[in-house]
Amino acid sequence: MDAVSPQPAPELAPVRPVLAEAVELARAALVELGEGEVGAHLGVTFEDESAATHRFDARLPGYRGWQWAVVLAAVPDSDHVTVSELALLPGPDALIAPDWLPWDERIRAGDLTPGGLLPPRVDDVRLVPGYVATGDPVVDDLALEVGLGRKQVLSLEGRLEAAERWRTGEYGPDSEMAKAAPSTCEMCGFYLPLAGSLRVAFGVCGNELAADGHVVYAEYGCGAHSDTELPTGAGSAQFEAYDDGAVEVVALPAPVVVVEEDPASTD
Numbered sequence: 646m647d648a649v650s651p652q653p654a655p656e657l658a659p660v661r662p663v664l665a666e667a668v669e670l671a672r673a674a675l676v677e678l679g680e681g682e683v684g685a686h687l688g689v690t691f692e693d694e695s696a697a698t699h700r701f702d703a704r705l706p707g708y709r710g711w712q713w714a715v716v717l718a719a720v721p722d723s724d725h726v727t728v729s730e731l732a733l734l735p736g737p738d739a740l741i742a743p744d745w746l747p748w749d750e751r752i753r754a755g756d757l758t759p760g761g762l763l764p765p766r767v768d769d770v771r772l773v774p775g776y777v778a779t780g781d782p783v784v785d786d787l788a789l790e791v792g793l794g795r796k797q798v799l800s801l802e803g804r805l806e807a808a809e810r811w812r813t814g815e816y817g818p819d820s821e822m823a824k825a826a827p828s829t830c831e832m833c834g835f836y837l838p839l840a841g842s843l844r845v846a847f848g849v850c851g852n853e854l855a856a857d858g859h860v861v862y863a864e865y866g867c868g869a870h871s872d873t874e875l876p877t878g879a880g881s882a883q884f885e886a887y888d889d890g891a892v893e894v895v896a897l898p899a900p901v902v903v904v905e906e907d908p909a910s911t912d
């Protein structure tokens with residue numbers, strides 16, 4: 646199968662014959678360039694009255710589907726054709742890089758590594774202005790005391806986004822762990838409710854054997870809940886239980902009767 650699709654026929658205007666027929670001149674320019682084998686001629690397209698572009702299959706390693714483009718020029722009413730430009734261009738089936746994306750659209754959760762800097766986006770809708778220092782030390786000290794010391798705080802939208810991520814995440818009410826839990830986090834002694842409006846539905850787990858340090862939904866839960874009780878009679882988890890109430894019936898061999906001889910009867 647051909648690696649390159651031929652270009653569609655030019656739609657703009659007919660190429661002047663003197664330009665259209667100069668295929669070998671275009672090919673010779675590529676051969677002289679010396680960048681590798683030049684493949685089949687794929688067509689010629691109109692640029693303007695004085696110029697046309699010839700395309701050739703580019704057989705270069707790593708450039709599947711790319712094409713050589715040779716722009717030829719001839720001034721009006723002249724038969725003299727010159728080579729204006731050579732270029733390697735992607736054809737319709739060429740393997741090319743995906744569209745460029747700004748870094749803030751490329752970055753994903755988990756990309757941040759120690760020492761990395763990740764400023765919020767410009768006009769990040771998740772943030773709104775918080776308290777801005779007035780310069781009056783009395784007012785500013787009081788503001789810090791009541792928790793107004795940050796330049797920006799989470800907007801309503803930012804809080805709703807976070808709440809939705811947490812609710813539908815690993816520590817949400819629909820997880821397998823929550824479905825099998827004996828009770829919910831909001832009833833657990835290890836549950837530390839968040840401050841602010843998110844307090845009604847979220848807290849942090851303080852149990853090192855469970856979701857320690859993670860934000861958990863109030864209706865999440867796990868088997869390490871503080872009210873969890875071991876079922877009675879379960880015994881040690883390490884050894885199988887020994888039932889000393891059971892009776893094992895063992896078949897014994899028939900007793901052997903030894904008859905001792907009377908010494909008097911042997912006389």
Ligand code: SF4
Nearest residue numbers: 830833850852855867
């Ligand atoms: S121990 Fe389990 S139930 Fe208790 S807060 Fe942590 S995750 Fe929730």
